[in-house]
Amino acid sequence: MAINEFEDLSSILTGVSGEYFVAAELSRRGYVASITLRNTKGIDIVATNSDASRSVGISVKTTRSRKKDWAVNAKAESYFSDTLFYVFVNLNALNELPSFHIVPSKYVATYTKNSHREWLETPNKKGGKHNDSSMRRFKDPSNEFHNKWELLDLHNTSYPIYQARSASSLDVI
DSSP: OOOSSGGGSOHHHHHHHHHHHHHHHHHHTTOEEEEOOTTSTTOSEEEEOTTSSOEEEEEEEEESSSSSEEEEEGGGGTOOOTTEEEEEEEOOOTTSOOEEEEEEHHHHHHHHHHHHHHHHHSOOTTSSOOOOOSEEEEEOTTOTTBTOGGGGOOSSOOSOOEEEEETTEEEEO
């Protein structure tokens, strides 16, 4: 049975939809995108440029809401790398394309750590302390990272390309 609105979509299908939309967008841009198995720690997609000279890992977080606000685990504070990125997805309405926010993992780590600390220091609605939890929030209300696919740096060849002169020597091109 087809759904009429995204609020009927399960959280599992929401996440899977986001991963496939990201993989499709990467492919549309000329990159190789492979969705990983479910037991791959922290990486949902491995993306590579066409000459396989640069690869990045991507963690996808998807919401059915239009708000630029996504849930991440506390592990986001310490799980980062120069080659790990988050792509935050808003599915929007069924008759609209999703929106993508591409963010380096180091930025997400700093943002979530600082914003969670500030949240803990802010009194709750009753004036008391917030209870700590393993969940964090990442927000991009000003769309700073909206469609910033270039941050993945997959268009650049970062490594020298070698051409064999003979079986025992290589020249850098």
